[in-house]
Amino acid sequence: xxxxxxxxxxxxxxxxxxxxxxxxxxxxxxxxxxxxxxxxxxxxxxxxxxxxxxxxxxxxxxxxxxxxxxxxxxxxxxxxxxxxxxxxxxxxxxxxxxxxxxxxxxxxxxxxxxxxxxxxxxxxxxxxxxxxxxxxxxxxxxxxxxxxxxxxxxxxxxxxxxxxxxxxxxxxxxxxxxxxxxxxxxxxxxxxxxxxxxxxxxxxxxxxxxxxxxxxxxxxxxxxxxxxxxxxxxxxxxxxxxxxxxxxxxxxxxxxxxxxxxxxxxxxx
Numbered sequence: 001x002x003x004x005x006x007x008x009x010x011x012x013x014x015x016x017x018x019x020x021x022x023x024x025x026x027x028x029x030x031x032x033x034x035x036x037x038x039x040x041x042x043x044x045x046x047x048x049x050x051x052x053x054x055x056x057x058x059x060x061x062x063x064x065x066x067x068x069x070x071x072x073x074x075x076x077x078x079x080x081x082x083x084x085x086x087x088x089x090x091x092x093x094x095x096x097x098x099x100x101x102x103x104x105x106x107x108x109x110x111x112x113x114x115x116x117x118x119x120x121x122x123x124x125x126x127x128x129x130x131x132x133x134x135x136x137x138x139x140x141x142x143x144x145x146x147x148x149x150x151x152x153x154x155x156x157x158x159x160x161x162x163x164x165x166x167x168x169x170x171x172x173x174x175x176x177x178x179x180x181x182x183x184x185x186x187x188x189x190x191x192x193x194x195x196x197x198x199x200x201x202x203x204x205x206x207x208x209x210x211x212x213x214x215x216x217x218x219x220x221x222x223x224x225x226x227x228x229x230x231x232x233x234x235x236x237x238x239x240x241x242x243x244x245x246x247x248x249x250x251x252x253x254x255x256x257x258x259x260x261x262x263x264x265x266x267x268x269x
Contacts, residue, residue, distance in 0.1 A: 032236035033060045035080055037071040039087035039224065040179040041111070041153065041197075044204045045256035046085075049249050057243075059236045067179035069150040075229060076100060082237035085226045087111075087180075087198075088152035092225045103228035104241055110259040111222040112199040113156050113214040118190055119207050126212030127164065134169040136194060142175040144186040144195035152222075153180035157196040159219035184208060198222070200257035224258075 038046055043065050050061045064071070064081070072091040075081045076098040085108060086092045096102055115127045123136055137143065146154035154176070161167040175192045177183035180201055187195035188207030195208070202210040228241055243249055250260040 031058045031060050032234070033062060034082050034237045034240050035062045035064065036083040036085065036240070037064045037066070037075055037079065037081040038083075038085040039068045039071070039152065040065045040181045041087055041201055042085060042224070043181065045200065045253050045258060048256070049244070049252045052248065052252060053240060053243055057239065059239060061240055067146065067151045069152075070179075080232055081229050082233040083226065083241060084229055085224055086152070087222070087224055088155065088220075089223055089225055090155070091152070092227060095227075101230040103230045103233060104238075105225055105227035106245065107223045108226040108244060109224040109253055111224070111257075112216065112259070113153070113160055113219060113222065114197055114199040114202045115211045115214065116184070116187055116195045116197055116202050116208040117193060117211055118187055119209050121193065121209075123193070124211065127160070127214045128218065129212075132164075132166050132169065133161075133194065134166060134173070137173060138193075141194075142173050142192050143170055144175045144177060144183040144192035146180045146183050146197075147176040147178065148174070149176075151177070151179055153183070153196070153198055156219045156222055160196070160214040163215075163218035198257075203257040 046063055050063060054061060066074070068086040068088060068091040071084060072086065072095050075084055075095060084092070084095065092102070092105065115125065115133070117123050125131065125133070125136060127133070133143065145157045146152065148154035148158040158167060161170055175183070175186055177186060180197050183195050184197050184201050184205055186192040188205055199210065199213060202208055226241065226244060228237055254260050
């Protein structure tokens with residue numbers, strides 16, 4: 001019996017040592033990760049907001065930027081997005097129509113539509129005032145826009161041009177880009193003399209300058225709704241969603257040219 005008891009104690013000690021060693025060498029648990037699909041026009045502002053958020057939270061936020069339409073279609077096909085921010089309500093509504101469960105939906109930001117030219121251009125024109133935009137284009141020149149068939153910035157651009165009576169003349173002369181940032185690049189590189197983008201895009205680019213803003217009543221209000229995608233949204237996604245609607249995040253977006261209405265000013269829809 002004494003020998004058995006000794007062996008039993010020895011086995012317990014060995015097992016304890018193994019467990020202790022396992023605790024020492026076990027890797028630290030990975031921090032929670034939140035994947036957010038967002039409109040391309042949010043790239044700079046959202047990257048800055050994410051950096052601020054991650055500095056004070058043990059949560060990793062992974063952004064995926066695309067046109068709102070592309071992002072919505074990817075989510076509808078099962079892409080693992082926990083959050084979605086669209087540049088208009090149409091694609092958020094479309095997601096809901098596909099049966100995607102949206103939680104805590106609200107309008108996060110607002111924007112304005114701007115006419116831009118390359119930074120070294122000498123043209124001067126405010127949309128809706130003076131000569132039509134088509135008068136600034138040579139015969140072989142085009143106007144850069146997000147594709148009006150599906151890109152929100154292009155949809156707003158079409159509405160504005162129709163309101164100003166210029167759509168008929170300019171529709172055949174559009175350089176249609178996959179998203180608003182691609183339209184911005186066309187102008188910055190000199191591949192198109194003029195472009196229509198969001199004001200926030202014009203402000204972050206060193207290669208273009210803003211000629212003027214389109215009248216606010218020439219197109220539908222530019223709203224950026226945000227919503228949780230359920231599933232896979234979890235506690236980490238809800239924490240980041242709540243932070244996005246607060247003063248700290250909204251002040252960052254305002255510094256990039258977005259308009260805000262205050263913390264969670266828009267009611268959930």
